[in-house]
Each structure stands twice: as C-alpha cells, then as structure tokens.
Amino acid sequence: MEEFDVFVIGSGVAGQTVAKACADKGKKVAIADRREFGGTCANRGCDPKKVLLGVTEIWEEAQNLKGKGIEKLPELNWKKLQKYKRSFTKAIPAATEKNLKKKGISLYHQSPEFVDERTLKVEGKTAKAKNIVIATGYEPRKLSFKGSKHLSTSDDFLNLKKLPKSIIFIGAGYVGMEFAHMAARFGVRVTVLDSGNRPLSAFDADLVGTLTDYSKKLGIKFIFNSEVKAVEKLRKNFRVSYKSGKKMKSLTSKMVINTAGRIPAISALNLEKGNVAFNENGIATNNFLQSETNPGVYACGDVSDNGLPLTPLSGREGYVVSENILNGNRKKLSIPVIPSVVFTLPNIASVGYSEKEAKSRFKNIIVKQASALDWFNAKRINAPAYSYKIILNERTQKLVGAHILGPNAGETINIFAMAIHKGMKADELQSMLFTYPSLVNDIKNMV
Structure with a gap:
C-alpha cells in the first residue's frame, strides 16, 4: 500500500495548483487522471475552442465589411485550422506530466475509487492519503433516450478532421451556441434543438433575443420547446425524432451532437464508500472547500458545489485548498463577482x-x-x-x-x-x- 500526504484526483488547473503547492512544501503527493494530463480547458475545452474560433472572427469582420473596402472574403480551411489547433494542444499532456514529475509527484493514469474515507483503489493498487482532493471537473450530461449511443460530444466536434454537411446540436447552452456559430460560418447546415423556449437561459432574455435573430440570419435553424425521443442511424445520415407540443416530428443530418450541458464528473469515484456527500452541483463543501461529511476530503474547481464552473475560479479554489491542507482551515473561499x-x-x-x-x-x-x-x-x-x-x-x-x-x-x-x-x-x-x-x-x- 502506497501512503501519501495528499492524493489529488484530476489534473486540470485546480488539481495541479494543489499538487504543486503541497509538493513545494515537502508533502508526499500523488495525482491521478483517467484522461490526458492537463485538464479539460487546455486539452479539449476553452483553449482549443478559442483557436478554432479565431478564423471565424476574421471571416465575420470581412463579411460585415464586404463592399466597404473588402472585395473578397477569406477562404476558410478546416483541415489547416485543425492542424494549427493541434500545435496548441498536442504538447500539453506530456509537458504537464514532466512538470509534475519534476516536483516529485507520483502520477496515476486512471480514475481512483474510494475504498474507505482515506483509501483509494487505483491502477490495481491501494493508496492511502491523509488528504484526498477531488478536482475532476465536469463531463457531458448523458442523455438516455433510444439511440443516444449515436450522439457525438464536444470532444468529437473539436477533433473533427472534416466538417459534415449538416449537424444537429441537442442543447442551446454555451457549447451548443458557440459550436453552432462556428459550424454555420464554415458552411455547415446547422439545427439547434432545445427543450426550453430560448437559448442561453442564464443570460439576459432581451439580448439573447437579438442574438437569436442574428443567428437565424447566419442560417442556424432553432427548434425550441422540443423533447428528443430517439436517434436512429440510417445508411448515410442520422434521424432525430422529437416531440413538439403533442406532435412527433423528425429531421435528419450527418451528425448529431450532445450539447445538453455538463455535470460534475463524480460517477466513477464511488463516493458513498468514502463518506463524501454530493449534490447535483458537485461535492458538498463548506467555506474551506472541505467535504461536509469527510474532513479528510477537499474539492476544488468545477466539481465543487461552490461558485460557477469557470477556469479562473478553479485556480483560486485550488489555492484555497492547498492553503487549508498546509496550514489548517484558515482560508475561506471568497468569490468575487464573476463575469x-x-x-x-x-x-x-x-x-x-x-x-x-x-x-x-x-x-x-x-x-x-x-x-x-x-x-x-x-x-x-x-x-x-x-x-x-x-x-x-x-x-x-x-x-x-x-x-x-x-x-x-x-x-x-x-x-x-x-x-x-x-x-x-x-x-x-x-x-x-x-x-x-x-x-x-x-x-x-x-x-
């Protein structure tokens, strides 16, 4: 059995912040991740998304000024853009591991499971830790209708080698709207399905209404107040069957992507055995980001039920957790106004x-x-x-x-x-x- 002072689950911004800070103070630290090291934002989230977005910003400005000094629109090339994006993401996992190893941190490439309040099972081994830090972030919400196995995810979209001629996005939140705008500008025929009566429910309705109107001018089709009932794989397309009012309707496309939101990535942790309470927003924590039911466990980043799932807050939470592990619970999470x-x-x-x-x-x-x-x-x-x-x-x-x-x-x-x-x-x-x-x-x- 390996014994550690601190065992961190998750290698994103929050997890790395805790692991490095504790290792710098001489603590024996381990960190585990079931996916590539570096977390969602750097590998498959905000950073690669912004790289892909960059060329559509240029195209949009040129489109708006066509005939006003711009005579010919720039030609977009998805394949070359993807290659450029990989220049940002490809080196991140290896570089992250290298930096963590330099600090003497032990690395595990699997999602641990709780055995008891202080013990984890990982890679067929048993690890005991004085403090366990959960920083596993968010993952796509699973949809359970018939044929949901045919759904692609945001990861799939970000790594597409070639854009399909048509895409249906199920969900009009952050990710669905951003990807819909991106795909539409590349000439993809885009449809967005959502169970609500408008996109982006967390944002001002008046401004969202204006954005929706402009999105339609881009060629994006919206179907609101609809409930997807099934996805069927055809020979060359997928058929999406949905209920609108009392009627059943359907439409087809080359690809269907689940953008119905994200949830705390905690299902594989076996939290009950660790006596770690959780809710729909993540791990239930106090102001010190300490588990409400297991004092040896802390949670930080998106998976904590404090604050919004945003990268800038993840780093701040990681700092709070490391301070409390190293110095006792002295540092409370103070959340500033978050844009x-x-x-x-x-x-x-x-x-x-x-x-x-x-x-x-x-x-x-x-x-x-x-x-x-x-x-x-x-x-x-x-x-x-x-x-x-x-x-x-x-x-x-x-x-x-x-x-x-x-x-x-x-x-x-x-x-x-x-x-x-x-x-x-x-x-x-x-x-x-x-x-x-x-x-x-x-x-x-x-x-």
Missing part, C-alpha cells in the same frame, strides 16, 4: 445581477438599456448587433449588473466586473479616462 461570456459572434457577456435578480434584492433599480448600433464603434466595423443593459441600485447609484451583446463584449465586460467588485458608482466610471475611440470607452455612454 461570464459566450463566444458566439457577436459575444454575449454578463456580470453581476440580472434585471430580475436586481428587482428582488433592491427597493428601486435603474435599468439603462439601448441599442448601440448607431455608435461609432459599431458603424466603423458595420457590426450586425450591439446592445446593452446596465443595472444600477437607485439609492446608491452603484453598478450592480451589466449585460452586453456586441463586438468583443467578452473583453469589455471585464471593466464592468472590476467596477462592480470595487463598488463603483456610475459617475465614478464616467469620470475615468479610457483610450478613444475604443470599445471600452463606450461604457461611459452605457452607464
């Missing part, structure tokens, strides 16, 4: 309270909402959509929410995140000097 963005084109981004949330929390609010299509920065690039909704607490005049749809909204939203975090008032933001005529400077007009 989020969907990398459709245009981006839709949000930080702070929604209009509905703000109305429930404050006696009176001010909502500043408008289209910015006639502003210089939109007209300059002939942007197809640019609008905003800014929310203030009327009593204090402080910013409490910001929602933007438009070019580079994923960058601009960070200024609003800083302003809300610092408790800034509208006039304080207006008094700031920004470069002109930059998109960030537009926020002074928004507030």
Whole structure:
C-alpha cells in the first residue's frame, strides 16, 4: 500500500495548483487522471475552442465589411485550422506530466475509487492519503433516450478532421451556441434543438433575443420547446425524432451532437464508500472547500458545489485548498463577482445581477438599456448587433449588473466586473479616462 500526504484526483488547473503547492512544501503527493494530463480547458475545452474560433472572427469582420473596402472574403480551411489547433494542444499532456514529475509527484493514469474515507483503489493498487482532493471537473450530461449511443460530444466536434454537411446540436447552452456559430460560418447546415423556449437561459432574455435573430440570419435553424425521443442511424445520415407540443416530428443530418450541458464528473469515484456527500452541483463543501461529511476530503474547481464552473475560479479554489491542507482551515473561499461570456459572434457577456435578480434584492433599480448600433464603434466595423443593459441600485447609484451583446463584449465586460467588485458608482466610471475611440470607452455612454 502506497501512503501519501495528499492524493489529488484530476489534473486540470485546480488539481495541479494543489499538487504543486503541497509538493513545494515537502508533502508526499500523488495525482491521478483517467484522461490526458492537463485538464479539460487546455486539452479539449476553452483553449482549443478559442483557436478554432479565431478564423471565424476574421471571416465575420470581412463579411460585415464586404463592399466597404473588402472585395473578397477569406477562404476558410478546416483541415489547416485543425492542424494549427493541434500545435496548441498536442504538447500539453506530456509537458504537464514532466512538470509534475519534476516536483516529485507520483502520477496515476486512471480514475481512483474510494475504498474507505482515506483509501483509494487505483491502477490495481491501494493508496492511502491523509488528504484526498477531488478536482475532476465536469463531463457531458448523458442523455438516455433510444439511440443516444449515436450522439457525438464536444470532444468529437473539436477533433473533427472534416466538417459534415449538416449537424444537429441537442442543447442551446454555451457549447451548443458557440459550436453552432462556428459550424454555420464554415458552411455547415446547422439545427439547434432545445427543450426550453430560448437559448442561453442564464443570460439576459432581451439580448439573447437579438442574438437569436442574428443567428437565424447566419442560417442556424432553432427548434425550441422540443423533447428528443430517439436517434436512429440510417445508411448515410442520422434521424432525430422529437416531440413538439403533442406532435412527433423528425429531421435528419450527418451528425448529431450532445450539447445538453455538463455535470460534475463524480460517477466513477464511488463516493458513498468514502463518506463524501454530493449534490447535483458537485461535492458538498463548506467555506474551506472541505467535504461536509469527510474532513479528510477537499474539492476544488468545477466539481465543487461552490461558485460557477469557470477556469479562473478553479485556480483560486485550488489555492484555497492547498492553503487549508498546509496550514489548517484558515482560508475561506471568497468569490468575487464573476463575469461570464459566450463566444458566439457577436459575444454575449454578463456580470453581476440580472434585471430580475436586481428587482428582488433592491427597493428601486435603474435599468439603462439601448441599442448601440448607431455608435461609432459599431458603424466603423458595420457590426450586425450591439446592445446593452446596465443595472444600477437607485439609492446608491452603484453598478450592480451589466449585460452586453456586441463586438468583443467578452473583453469589455471585464471593466464592468472590476467596477462592480470595487463598488463603483456610475459617475465614478464616467469620470475615468479610457483610450478613444475604443470599445471600452463606450461604457461611459452605457452607464
């Protein structure tokens, strides 16, 4: 039996942060991952997605300026783009393992299972640890209708050697919308099916409505309030049967991708034997990110039930866990205001309270909402959509929410995140000097 001070399950940002910090302090550390080392974001998530997105950003800007100085659109090449993407991802697993080994960390290439509160079974061996850290992240939500085995995943899409002529995405969340936009610009015939009445339920309905209208102009077909009942493999296509209202309908495509959301990756851990409580959001933890039922277990990153499943927060949580393991429970997780963005084109981004949330929390609010299509920065690039909704607490005049749809909204939203975090008032933001005529400077007009 191997004995460790710390055993980390998961090699993403959160897991690596804990493992390295504890190893640097002389602790005997092990880390395990059933997939390639480096985690989702670097290998098969946000980073490769943004690389693939890059060329469609160029194409979109050229399309918007066609006839206004651009005469010929750039030609997109998926095969060459995939090769370029692999230059970012290919070296990550080996480099991650090398860095961990340098610190004397033991590596396991399998998902461990709990045997008891302090013991794990991994690679046919038994490992005991004073502290076990769960940092396994999220995985695609499994769908259980007939023929669900024929569904592809986001991993499959990111690694496609050749794009099919048609794709059906089941789910209109972050991933479904981002991939739909990407595929449509490459000429794929795209359909998005969702059980709700609109995409992106976590984002402002007014801005999402504008984004949906523009998405339709790209050729994306939406089918809402629909429940998929079966997927059937035909000779050359797949048939998706779904219920819409009281009627059964169907459509066919070359590929069907499950983008119905992601859930905590905990099913293989045998948590009951480890006395580790969990819920639909992940491992149940206290403010120290310590298991509520097993004090020897911590959880950090997406799999913890604290906060949103976002990479920047994962690193912060990993730091909190390492501090508490090394120094006793002294460090509580303090979550700052968290911005989020969907990398459709245009981006839709949000930080702070929604209009509905703000109305429930404050006696009176001010909502500043408008289209910015006639502003210089939109007209300059002939942007197809640019609008905003800014929310203030009327009593204090402080910013409490910001929602933007438009070019580079994923960058601009960070200024609003800083302003809300610092408790800034509208006039304080207006008094700031920004470069002109930059998109960030537009926020002074928004507030």
